[in-house]
Amino acid sequence: MSRARGADADGDASDPLIAVDDVEVHFEKEQGLFGLFDEPDVVQAVDGVSVDIGENDVLALVGESGCGKTTLGKTIIGLQEPTEGSISYRGRDIWETKAGNTDLSFDDIRSSLQIIHQDPGSSLNPNRRIVETLSEPIRLTHPNVSAGERRTRIYSLLERVGMTPAEDFASRYPHQLSGGEKQRVALARALLMNPDVILADEAISALDVSLRVEMMDLMLDLQEEFNTSFVFISHDLSNARYFAAHGDGRIGVMYLGNLVEVGPPDRLISDPQHPYTEVLRWATPNLALDASEAADPPMRKIDIPDPVNPPSGCRFHTRCPEARAVCKQEQPALRALGDDHRAACFRTDSDHRYWESDPIED
Numbered sequence: 001m002s003r004a005r006g007a008d009a010d011g012d013a014s015d016p017l018i019a020v021d022d023v024e025v026h027f028e029k030e031q032g033l034f035g036l037f038d039e040p041d042v043v044q045a046v047d048g049v050s051v052d053i054g055e056n057d058v059l060a061l062v063g064e065s066g067c068g069k070t071t072l073g074k075t076i077i078g079l080q081e082p083t084e085g086s087i088s089y090r091g092r093d094i095w096e097t098k099a100g101n102t103d104l105s106f107d108d109i110r111s112s113l114q115i116i117h118q119d120p121g122s123s124l125n126p127n128r129r130i131v132e133t134l135s136e137p138i139r140l141t142h143p144n145v146s147a148g149e150r151r152t153r154i155y156s157l158l159e160r161v162g163m164t165p166a167e168d169f170a171s172r173y174p175h176q177l178s179g180g181e182k183q184r185v186a187l188a189r190a191l192l193m194n195p196d197v198i199l200a201d202e203a204i205s206a207l208d209v210s211l212r213v214e215m216m217d218l219m220l221d222l223q224e225e226f227n228t229s230f231v232f233i234s235h236d237l238s239n240a241r242y243f244a245a246h247g248d249g250r251i252g253v254m255y256l257g258n259l260v261e262v263g264p265p266d267r268l269i270s271d272p273q274h275p276y277t278e279v280l281r282w283a284t285p286n287l288a289l290d291a292s293e294a295a296d297p298p299m300r301k302i303d304i305p306d307p308v309n310p311p312s313g314c315r316f317h318t319r320c321p322e323a324r325a326v327c328k329q330e331q332p333a334l335r336a337l338g339d340d341h342r343a344a345c346f347r348t349d350s351d352h353r354y355w356e357s358d359p360i361e362d
């Protein structure tokens with residue numbers, strides 16, 4: 001599949017840090033033995049997503065399992081190539097840069113865009129002391145830095161992420177650390193590169209509830225101190241709200257590969273403009289707004305459609321209590337509602353033919 005290229009060979013100062021332009025990521029599903037001669041199924045993991053990320057910005061992506069959060073996050077940091085659309089870093093198409101067609105180096109871009117996984121244990125080599133794990137990226141990217149300078153930098157970062165005394169933690173192996181401590185090491189490792197963006201992919205989900213806020217606060221402090229932007233992925237709207245509100249950022253709600261609402265956290269939660277955002281709010285116990293809120297989810301159907309064969313028009317129309325015939329035929333685009341708030345629902349437009357269309361009741 002060919003992709004439209006979105007950016008120039010060299011950017012200018014007005015370019016956003018990251019520009020995601022009409023990005024699509026489709027995966028061919030692995031075929032079983034009996035399907036070898038059939039056309040492969042294609043999972044439409046991300047479709048038609050456009051969003052910018054600025055300096056020192058926060059975008060918290062939420063949505064149910066399989067809606068494409070990780071795929072979009074990895075695309076944003078250049079770990080996943082889109083099948084259509086473009087993704088640029090400071091005005092340069094990341095994948096054109098990889099092909100050597102811009103004035104930046106792909107390695108520099110990749111080291112500016114870091115990731116912290118849900119399970120930090122899996123990304124730490126069990127046979128290496130923490131100091132060795134943290135030394136390696138510095139050695140690879142800055143071969144001229146002396147061992148002493150490396151050690152100073154590693155110790156100061158370990159201290160900064162709350163692992164003191166640093167010498168003690170540096171000499172440990174991963175199995176000698178708790179889950180929270182491993183996650184702090186992963187954060188220190190991401191920060192070693194002075195990144196512009198850190199993708200925190202469910203980075204707090206595996207931690208004890210009592211440690212989650214502490215870890216979010218640490219990331220938010222470092223966001224300011226290191227002038228780093230965060231793409232924070234969570235299936236939990238209340239965590240996304242906390243992170244986006246304290247980081248002065250936005251929440252992006254994903255549904256079946258589409259970004260259906262983006263906006264400032266308080267506004268998006270107190271006055272959701274997409275019916276799927278209402279479902280997420282309903283499903284988040286500590287965001288239930290008042291006792292009159294329904295015991296049943298604000299949906300017609302519970303089943304999640306198959307991303308191999310998503311519904312036509314608005315992908316949420318099969319479950320949406322507000323769906324009308326037009327929602328089956330046309331796909332709504334994200335529409336600006338002011339204050340950095342956008343939603344992809346015809347109901348945000350009082351002149352739309354949605355209002356004359358017949359309700360879907362099956």
Ligand SMILES: Nc1ncnc2c1ncn2[C@@H]1O[C@H](COP(=O)(O)OP(=O)(O)OP(=O)(O)O)[C@@H](O)[C@H]1O
Pocket residue numbers: 027028029030043044045063064065066067068069070071072235307
């Ligand atoms: N490498 C891949 N090959 C095939 N399908 C994939 C691949 N990666 C993801 N998918 C599919 O793409 C869809 C989106 O997956 P993704 O992991 O991005 O969703 P998610 O919202 O992050 O889910 P979760 O919260 O469960 O991690 C899913 O249907 C998933 O099975």
